[in-house]
């Protein structure tokens with residue numbers, strides 16, 4: 001069994017030396033041609049080598065979805081101001097919904113609590129015809145602050161003054177497109193965003209501001225359903241196992257490519273391979289090839305063998321996945337703890353694809369609700385591995 005591979009590949013969220021642009025403040029940004037062609041220049045990524053952030057420390061997290069009325073299956077606050085053309089359609093029976101006919105920007109706090117619950121229950125939800133993007137970065141960041149502390153990515157670019165906004169920007173360049181497939185036959189890289197963090201990223205908002213005529217979709221897989229598909233006997237064998245998640249390769253690639261680091265160290269954390277969601281009480285598989293390195297209780301070959309099986313199970317089970325297609329006014333929210341996703345780079349024409357992401361730092365992943373918000377959870381395992 002081949003070891004789990006780590007790819008060195010083009011990352012549209014990281015600083016590329018070809019960008020070549022500078023802001024008035026002296027931050028790096030995309031080149032002048034892309035600045036001119038960007039439809040939403042206030043959302044362009046900037047990188048400033050002087051902007052440094054401290055390491056993340058353990059944080060308690062209380063899911064706003066727990067404040068929603070668990071008996072209200074109609075989500076009366078979330079869907080309070082629905083238009084006559086309101087639709088609420090399931091993308092597949094167990095994952096994903098598409099909503100049209102409400103404005104997220106007008107939600108009350110009660111509506112936001114129900115939004116958090118709804119997104120966790122459906123895994124990923126696309127809201128069509130939203131008016132977020134024209135309101136600027138500050139509005140979107142403030143909207144997400146309601147749900148909890150927001151993540152600052154260690155290497156990506158952000159609009160100046162909005163470090164919580166993670167930008168992915170692919171310029172109108174054939175060279176950029178070619179670099180996607182330079183060392184790889186496809187663009188698929190399933191992952192849970194930044195799973196190497198101690199407090200995992202949870203509720204996530206994503207919006208594509210500018211995009212090709214077709215292509216550039218995102219695939220999602222349901223890790224709760226993937227767990228439920230396992231035989232009871234197999235699932236029982238996974239209990240008590242933990243994965244070392246690491247940003248080391250992301251960090252080293254960034255350094256090697258002349259990139260800019262917001263934290264001068266890689267992050268490594270241990271998380272249970274099966275985690276439980278405090279809101280739904282459902283268990284899910286918590287693993288992804290991009291950042292998962294090894295099952296710490298097993299020998300390397302055993303770990304590779306088991307992880308490769310589980311990665312295949314998640315990535316190849318199209319009957320627990322959905323595909324989200326973007327347009328400029330669609331806002332998508334997903335629960336990054338209970339799903340994994342991958343970009344799809346399938347467009348040929350060199351056009352701009354510009355998007356932003358904002359993520360709430362959720363609870364530290366746990367296997368048992370008794371450990372929720374326990375800072376000392378897995379302390380012995382950290383000591384044993386000296387991390």
Ligand SMILES: [Fe+2]
Pocket residue numbers: 191192193341
């Ligand atoms: Fe991602």
